Amino acid sequence: MQYFVNVTLTGLTEGMVYSAFALALVLIWRSTRIVNFAQGSMAAATTFIALALIQAGQSYWVALIVALLSGLLLGALVERVVIRPVEGGPELNAVIVTLGLFVAIQAAIAIVFGSAFQSFPTPFGLEGFQVGDNRIALTPNSVWVISAVLVTMALLVVLFRFTRIGLAMRASAFGQEVARLLGVRVGRMLTLGWALAAVVGSLAGLLIAGGEFVYPAYMDSLIVFGFVAAVLGGLDSPIGAIVGGLILGLALSYVSGYVERGSALVNVAALVILMVVLLVRPGGLFASSTARRA
Amino acid sequence: MPDTRAHGSTAVATGGDTATAPALLQIEDLTSSYGAVRALDGVSLTADAGRITAVLGANGAGKTTLLRTVSGLVRSSSGRVVLDGEDITSASVESMVGRGMAHVPEGRGVIAELTVHENLRVGALFRGKVEKSEYDRIYDLFPRIAERRDQPAHVLSGGERQMLVIGRALLAQPRILLLDEPSLGLAPRIVAQIFGLLRRLVDSEGLSVLLVEQNARSALSVADVGVVLNLGRVVVTDSARTLMADEDLRHAYLGF
Numbered sequence: 001m002q003y004f005v006n007v008t009l010t011g012l013t014e015g016m017v018y019s020a021f022a023l024a025l026v027l028i029w030r031s032t033r034i035v036n037f038a039q040g041s042m043a044a045a046t047t048f049i050a051l052a053l054i055q056a057g058q059s060y061w062v063a064l065i066v067a068l069l070s071g072l073l074l075g076a077l078v079e080r081v082v083i084r085p086v087e088g089g090p091e092l093n094a095v096i097v098t099l100g101l102f103v104a105i106q107a108a109i110a111i112v113f114g115s116a117f118q119s120f121p122t123p124f125g126l127e128g129f130q131v132g133d134n135r136i137a138l139t140p141n142s143v144w145v146i147s148a149v150l151v152t153m154a155l156l157v158v159l160f161r162f163t164r165i166g167l168a169m170r171a172s173a174f175g176q177e178v179a180r181l182l183g184v185r186v187g188r189m190l191t192l193g194w195a196l197a198a199v200v201g202s203l204a205g206l207l208i209a210g211g212e213f214v215y216p217a218y219m220d221s222l223i224v225f226g227f228v229a230a231v232l233g234g235l236d237s238p239i240g241a242i243v244g245g246l247i248l249g250l251a252l253s254y255v256s257g258y259v260e261r262g263s264a265l266v267n268v269a270a271l272v273i274l275m276v277v278l279l280v281r282p283g284g285l286f287a288s289s290t291a292r293r294a
Numbered sequence: 295m296p297d298t299r300a301h302g303s304t305a306v307a308t309g310g311d312t313a314t315a316p317a318l319l320q321i322e323d324l325t326s327s328y329g330a331v332r333a334l335d336g337v338s339l340t341a342d343a344g345r346i347t348a349v350l351g352a353n354g355a356g357k358t359t360l361l362r363t364v365s366g367l368v369r370s371s372s373g374r375v376v377l378d379g380e381d382i383t384s385a386s387v388e389s390m391v392g393r394g395m396a397h398v399p400e401g402r403g404v405i406a407e408l409t410v411h412e413n414l415r416v417g418a419l420f421r422g423k424v425e426k427s428e429y430d431r432i433y434d435l436f437p438r439i440a441e442r443r444d445q446p447a448h449v450l451s452g453g454e455r456q457m458l459v460i461g462r463a464l465l466a467q468p469r470i471l472l473l474d475e476p477s478l479g480l481a482p483r484i485v486a487q488i489f490g491l492l493r494r495l496v497d498s499e500g501l502s503v504l505l506v507e508q509n510a511r512s513a514l515s516v517a518d519v520g521v522v523l524n525l526g527r528v529v530v531t532d533s534a535r536t537l538m539a540d541e542d543l544r545h546a547y548l549g550f
Contacts (some may be wrong), residue, residue, distance in 0.1 A: 164415075167415055171419070178403045181365060181387060181403075182416050182466060184419055209459075261297065273422075
């Protein structure tokens, strides 16, 4: 029983990070119909900026804020400089561009920060809380991870539901032409959307890096998991991304915890889950594409 | 050139009283192309303040292109668009609503993912904060959408969608409303209701409307001035009443 609880807790924590990363992908997909394969590299870049600051003696929190702000800038920059010129062309062009960017940014990280494995600190301890006589797999750091993601999601909900700029962003995403005719500066909203997505992606990158080793390609598996989580949820739905991330986190944790040599099977399991969902519900668990066409 | 009775930018005086003030919207010799196809070929027309001007013609006559060129979605290759004395030919699409022109595009243009109320709010976004009473007024005009204000807009029927997009455009407080085929796919009763409402807004609140319609009979029954477009050219401009009475013209260009 205690083992089950621990495996579940680990899965939830990991799943939260997948959710955040999936959310970043969904934010961009919703507004520009582009799967941003560069999201992982972009997050890795900001994580390395944070690491450089920490190694230079800054606190984790200063590094976190600077990293998130650089994510904001990087996202806006990528949209303006790289994506904008290929937008409106064949959809595949933009996707290929993000793939190119994925490779290019990773190379840039290796050039600037080197490709050695470096350990990334956590702001809180990695030792599980004591419950009765047992230590559970919930650590102060995983509480931080879960709350950071929850707070970010709550802020996004507030932004999109209750503010004028959030409404302008949603209008730009779903009715570009109508929004322009009603005076919404759609171009700016798309830039802002990419910037916000990059912040959320960067947060996921920083959280997953905590207590681990980072190297230029350390985000590669998170890209796969985040993408699977996003597709599980239907790619179009922020709530779907969150639920998809949690389901995936739990499933992978059970595979790795209960299947013999399961930890080696985690990547395969992610693929199997993806395939099963796509076969049973091709639109994802929270598909809203029917509403879109109406 | 077939039967060009009125030409250039001079509007024909209508309904007895004469309009001497310069027109609210002047379209002068406008030409624009989709690729190799010249969709507008030197179109000139005016829309006067406090009037409904209906641009009529068959599919492919250039009606939609005309509105899209006026609002900047399509760039003209020559000619001018003047709104209230100001040349807006090369102004940005996003600036049009701030200049007092609201364009309701073809095919309803509701944003299906937003709720009815959120759709309305988009119409007022550029104005900043807007009094609740302004929304109430729109809901009073269209009680059917008021019942559904918190539902996603994709549940609305065709007529309700048209009401929503007109209401949304009204929240932008335009001086001139550009409407692209508002009757498309709607039951005659709903068309009459919507056109009747437009007439009331024009008469009581000084709204001006430039309407493009394939449904010439309904459009002429509500409009002050009719402009017949054929293959990208203006064939005739006259009062709606005169056009209604001209049987040859109706048979030749308007299909009724």
